[in-house]
Amino acid sequence: MNTPKERFIKLLFTAAAFSSLALLAGIIIVLFREALPVFSFVSPLAFLGGESWYPTAEPPEFGIWPLIAASAWVTGIALVICVPLGVGSALYLHELAGPRQRAVLKPVIEVLASVPSIIYGFFGMTVMAPFMQEAFGLPIGLCALTAGVILGVMATPTVASIAEDALGYVPRSFREASFALGANRWETLVKVIIPAAGSGISTAIILGMSRAIGETMTVLMVAGGAAVVPASVFDPVRPMTAAIAAEMGEAAVGGEHYHALFAIALALFLVTFVFNAAAELISRRYRLKLGLAR
Amino acid sequence: MNRRDIFQKTGFTLLALCMAANIVFLGTILWFIVSRGLPAISWEFLTAAPRDAMTAGGIAPAILGTLYLTLGAVIVALPLGVACAVYLTEYSPKGWTVNAIRISVNNLAGVPSVVFGLFGLAVFVKGAGFGVSILSGSLTLGMLALPLIISASQEALIAVPQSIREASLALGASRWETIRKVVLPAALPGILTGVILSVGRAAGETAPILFTAAAFYLKGYPDSVFSEVMALPYHIYALMTEGTHPEAQTRIAYGSSLVLLALVLAMSMLAIYIRQRQRRTYHA
Incomplete structure (x- = not known):
């Protein structure tokens, strides 16, 4: 079975398989190469902790703290929405929906997940922002709260579908044991199933968070764009992704601004990388715990 | 109670x-x-180019541009992605290589799309000298779609029962023959589902093409893979943030959003349909 042809074909597949590894390595190398020159004109501490982001002023100032704070705020608001709604939907799908309902509800979640982010951004700009402006008497509806709410809606299907997968891994015997002890369905859900699926659910939350932090077009269009450390949820903000998307077009390639934007991308990449690695680690241990190692 | x-x-x-x-x-x-x-939406809207400073006419160049970019992304990502999945499920010697590849696929799927955009800018637009073009945009979108296609194909391949592989090998087929004539055909609907879903994703992405492919307005249609191109998602963004006729532009942006949404949702529903039909065949 080990003819030269077979070996050659295996080699081809191996090469293709390494493409993903090469791509990830390539992204890391490019980000570092284009980002590190930033530290020749601003110290790492002043870059991360500086409160003034005036990249086109004379002299320019490159402090990304306002952008980091903005990302943290909108992501935080998004979590407030997507965690209860996402986990709640997953529990509903898993516990209460019959096969007929599932056949409708699962596609609803999948379709919601496949709506492009530009559509969410456009919807936020034309429908949500005027609504928020009216509802809260704001001077302008484009602010951290509006962006956070939309991000929360976007991340809900992500959390829901991953959490639902996690619930599916909980062995039937757990539930049966709980019923046998006299617990009703709600008590079984809260005291047995949710704790058993706990780390799977946290994976879902981390991945939802990662999605919200990395989301670009929505925050670019809806968050308001002011690079100032927000004092309230009604302030316009400029998250990291929005700064990159808005400013890269006008930054001269190889200039200070260009390198600074790559440095923001590197920071963003590292944050999502840590989140994804954590999610991966937790879910692997979770499967081990339930005896489902794969 | x-x-x-x-x-x-x-x-x-x-x-x-x-x-x-x-x-x-x-x-x-x-x-x-x-x-x-x-x-x-009207016939003109779907088939004509924009005119009067983007306040009238149609969005045909943007629709066409999105089709070009998505097609390009599939050409880049499909062979690589399926081959990678085949390696992981069919050949994979257990060990660190497989683990490293699997971890890299999972991490790639979580990389923010704007980071792919910067990667495309540095590598394809500047490094390789392709400029802001269909080629750069397709490659960038292809990179973004790669992890999606890999994990979908992997899932489809894993779902193929082990027994039919063994049956094929027992009949004297080589590993490659088994993959080509038995495993891949059986996994085809699943792979197709994944491809359609990632196509929908790629078609709707804006951030990766901001600096690698998209132009707000172009006279005429692109004539080679090195041309800049209009694209639906970027068109919506530009209509809402540039130009001087906000009302007329918002109207066109709504029309463009509807077209994009219809395109993307049609694809994801098609994928869901194929999968549900497939599930029924497995359970039958």
């Missing part, structure tokens, strides 16, 4: 409300985009 029943009832109602919220979200978005987008 005792206290325990009341708790249960309240709890289940809350869960139902969470689920209902998803339906409300989807319904609201669809309602606004469809009801405000439909009036803008």
